[in-house]
């Protein structure tokens with residue numbers, strides 16, 4: 485974790501708003517994931533934070549990648565641009581999953597040469613893949629419970645488990661290969677039971693497919709959802725991993741390859757934002773600070789990720805009070821917090837920082853109202 489003093493010095497030297505990426509923390513999170521889930525190959529979900537340097541750090545650590553657009557695919561492909569063509573294609577084939585169940589047909593046509601793994605969850609998509617990427621390896625995404633997740637995904641994606649076998653058999657009939665199953669239990673899932681139930685369901689579908697004579701499935705992708713330790717209410721990752729490992733061992737023979745698509749777990753704690761106070765007012769008796777970063781920028785996760793971030797001050801003398809903190813734009817939606825306990829005596833140009841803000845934050849930052857996204861600085865590269 486980057487020390488407060490170092491953060492302060494960086495902000496003084498680089499200016500604000502600042503978004504600091506600590507690559508040691510990226511490495512630590514990836515290593516922790518691998519240590520506790522040794523059977524699982526981690527495909528970093530680039531959407532969580534697509535910074536090219538994060539992708540590079542993880543590539544150097546031996547990670548694979550979950551991409552969901554051609555631009556994300558190219559972020560990885562670009563790292564291999566100097567490799568011989570056949571080696572590059574082989575690496576992409578082995579280390580990429582295109583995990584967006586609904587794909588542009590132009591994207592499929594472009595990806596077909598790499599024969600990548602890709603998820604699907606409906607009949608129309610099977611026909612699209614057959615037409616534009618017949619060499620892809622298919623992974624059927626199942627709809628599973630997202631109960632208790634901070635971000636729910638099951639209303640948008642996932643085949644009804646009752647339809648799973650028919651979809652697998654239809655893909656097979658068309659000459660496509662369904663290589664396995666996937667699911668996503670919802671992002672920031674603190675309800676660990678979701679994983680247990682989803683693995684049980686996947687094992688059932690594996691058995692049913694075998695009973696119907698389909699035995700080409702060799703992998704299970706347990707998706708993302710692994711929670712970042714935003715506060716003490718989140719149980720340790722080691723506990724979740726223990727439950728996942730036990731269920732995998734109980735239900736899936738060792739020759740079934742296990743994949744996962746962690747995004748938030750890798751990126752969240754690796755980044756810290758620093759902003760400065762640009763204005764101060766008392767409204768309806770409440771102290772309000774206005775800072776030069778907000779929900780249209782680094783704090784966009786408040787809207788898109790349903791995430792609440794905490795702000796801390798570098799100055800901690802004197803009384804505190806519950807304040808409102810606003811972003812810099814003219815929109816009334818640009819509220820970072822209405823209940824932040826901060827020193828009462830902060831002034832223009834004083835700095836506030838927010839930890840654990842690496843996932844779904846800079847990724848969704850805009851240029852709204854003429855304010856640029858925060859400057860990105862890398863430490864421990």
Ligand SMILES: Cc1ncc(COP(=O)(O)O)c(C=O)c1O
Pocket residue numbers: 529531532550583584637668670671672707708709710745746747748749843
């Ligand atoms: C298909 C897929 N995989 C992985 C992820 C990453 O999830 P998380 O950041 O919760 O690990 C997402 C997030 O939306 C997703 O849609």
